[in-house]
Amino acid sequence: MTTTDWPDSPLAAVEVAFAGLTRGPDPLMLDLEPLREGTDLPMGWITVRALDRWLLKHPRSYAARDAVWRELIRRARLDGPAWVIAATALALPALRRYAGQLARGWAHDTHDLDAEILTGFLTALRDRVDLVRPAPYAALCKAAWRAGHELRERDGAEAIPLPDEILEHVTGPRTPKRPWGHPDLLVARAVQLGIVDADDEQPYIDLRLGRRAIEPIAADLGLEVDTLRRRVKRIDARIAEAVSDGTLTEATSPQLREEWMRKAQQRQRIRATRRIPAASPLLVG
Numbered sequence: 492m493t494t495t496d497w498p499d500s501p502l503a504a505v506e507v508a509f510a511g512l513t514r515g516p517d518p519l520m521l522d523l524e525p526l527r528e529g530t531d532l533p534m535g536w537i538t539v540r541a542l543d544r545w546l547l548k549h550p551r552s553y554a555a556r557d558a559v560w561r562e563l564i565r566r567a568r569l570d571g572p573a574w575v576i577a578a579t580a581l582a583l584p585a586l587r588r589y590a591g592q593l594a595r596g597w598a599h600d601t602h603d604l605d606a607e608i609l610t611g612f613l614t615a616l617r618d619r620v621d622l623v624r625p626a627p628y629a630a631l632c633k634a635a636w637r638a639g640h641e642l643r644e645r646d647g648a649e650a651i652p653l654p655d656e657i658l659e660h661v662t663g664p665r666t667p668k669r670p671w672g673h674p675d676l677l678v679a680r681a682v683q684l685g686i687v688d689a690d691d692e693q694p695y696i697d698l699r700l701g702r703r704a705i706e707p708i709a710a711d712l713g714l715e716v717d718t719l720r721r722r723v724k725r726i727d728a729r730i731a732e733a734v735s736d737g738t739l740t741e742a743t744s745p746q747l748r749e750e751w752m753r754k755a756q757q758r759q760r761i762r763a764t765r766r767i768p769a770a771s772p773l774l775v776g
Contacts, residue, residue: 501606509580513540530555539577560628567616568706585632593639596649604639611638618704685755686733687726695726
């Protein structure tokens with residue numbers, strides 16, 4: 492296909508790119524065996540095209556769908572563009588349906604609406620969907636719908652209710668409630684007081700305030716995802732304690748400051764003893 496043959500519609504372009512990944516002697520494949528526990532997924536390796544057909548035939552297999560989509564999202568975040576295309580292509584029936592629904596009463600180029608829907612989906616795929624929460628696919632769909640709907644609202648078009656298919660099986664990610672203003676400044680103060688380690692400041696801000704995906708951040712840090720998740724939860728607990736005792740919101744006594752710094756030094760010593768030798772790419776702690 493030449494550049495002049497490339498589709499104008501962003502959603503059609505995804506389908507063309509997906510065809511290139513799934514045809515020929517070496518199609519994109521996924522091993523379902525690690526995902527089968529608690530699901531009705533078939534055994535062994537399957538082409539992504541065949542997996543797409545299986546998911547469409549089993550719309551009520553929620554556990555299977557969750558397992559597959561967690562793996563697709565993880566691969567899209569860590570394993571390159573082919574998996575981004577694959578994940579997007581498997582969502583095309585829903586994305587096209589939303590595009591058609593949102594185009595009603597839309598007075599502008601529908602390709603702009605398609606592009607906004609696709610952007611919302613890709614942003615959620617890259618950063619927004621937390622794989623620990625249920626229904627990751629529904630959360631992706633919700634993000635795609637919201638992006639298109641917000642474009643309509645900016646243009647003054649009539650509001651359209653969220654589709655039932657999203658409401659049926661979605662517990663999308665929610666921004667944690669924060670009982671304070673300017674949380675980035677609060678985190679900076681927590682670093683100064685030793686409540687948050689300096690090395691953890693940016694990852695914590697990215698995860699908790701920026702709602703970034705945890706997998707790429709953990710990979711950049713050389714940490715297991717679960718290790719980073721536990722570390723962030725411990726920071727949550729320390730910040731909550733510091734807010735409760737007034738450390739972060741009031742004048743801090745020298746004694747309390749010294750206590751937080753002592754704990755910070757202790758954490759650093761523990762991490763140092765848990766590090767795997769330099770030859771290994773992973774750190775534990």
